[in-house]
Amino acid sequence: MKKRSFTLLLLLCFGKVLLAQQSQAPSQNLLFLVDGKFISKSDVARINRDSIETLTIVKEKQHKTIFGVNDEAGLVIVITKAKMNSAENRLIKEKISKINFKTKPDAVKAPAPAKPSRDSIANGTFEFTVIQKQPEFPGGIKAFYSFLNENIKYPKEAAKRQIQGRVFLSFIVEKDGSLTNIKVTRGLSHDINDEAIRVLSTSPNWNPGIHFGVPVRVKYNININFNLNK
Template identity: 60%
Template sequence: MKKYLFTLLSLLTLFSALQAQEVSPVTAKPSVILDGKLLLNGMDTLRKFKKEDIESATILKDRNKTALFGINDNNGLLIVFTRAKQNTAENIALKEKIAKLNIATKPDMVMKAGQTVNPSRDSIAKGTFDFVSIEKQPEFPGGLKAFYQYLSANIKYPKESARNKIQGRVFLSFIVEKDGELSNVKIMRGVSADINEEAIRVISGSPKWNPGIQFGVPVRVKYNINVNFALN
């Protein structure tokens, strides 16, 4: 029960902290989009999730921004991604839409589960951020479409897996460094040993990305992505 309450209270506290910057207090529950779907009784639905189920959450309180997601009231919007569905096509598209809003936390404040911390520029630049929680996400030159074109052109299907007709989707994480290099490439969920190795090889050999930006400076960003291995 504590785990359920922690997730819900963390989201509400973050939302309340942002609303506190306005004149009026929080008097109504925000709308909730969960994994791309607008929920009825959204905050009640979130009670079903444990802390570890939630990958990230974005909070919008500007009506001009919430209207872009079909929300036209003044109660704000929580956009929540679960770990189980964080890399679906729908969620990737939604994250791209959020990134284009260029959401920026005030430079003198970082929100962490209801706490406010006053970071130095040095500590910001040295930290590692989640790719959906920063001002500007890291990006492969040309965007995700160009990145998947790079993968398609450079993946060499492992012969043994091809012979055995093994195929599937490899989920990886990596760090986009401040200079755009990719590091710490790891398999989160794999398919087979040789396919996993090929996924790591092609991701590690990627051209430099445009780095993520937080508070106006390049930062290290943890990024999640999936690579599909399919036989024609």
């Protein structure tokens, strides 16, 4: 369903450009030339819309022959950002420059993703790597580790047994900056794991994550180092 939806969206974008140029080629007969290679309509779903540098519609048959197309189908030429300077795309740009468009050229910048409204942002949980502003401990990461050093109480049994290493944890930074759902994802021993959870649960509220200007719940991952030689 996701692929079909994206294919339809991409075809609609192409269709708007065609209509703006009063094209007679139906959208179902479009041919796609991507980075110098012809692809099928089913492969259009694999194109990441954000990766497109330019999109050019070529309608006139005499112009399409420059690209090896001799039928009546509309030709959509896509150049991606990753390969915009490749030898194939340099040749394509040279060919496009030779076309005498009757009106404005069809080359357009790929549309930027629409900014969601405050109400359209889901109330779910975001990964910290995908949001615009990550949550942060007051004073930054150095202040956070200072907080840990001052508040961690090394378990006596773990110290006696010389257990050392890192405890990896995940938690949710809520919209108000509080930490919830603290879990050990990879630990050392029960007493050290429990101490890591305890000290995180006493953390002051963080500055919450922000996405498009709205505070959001963010899943965060961190590790705490238990070292007897400190």
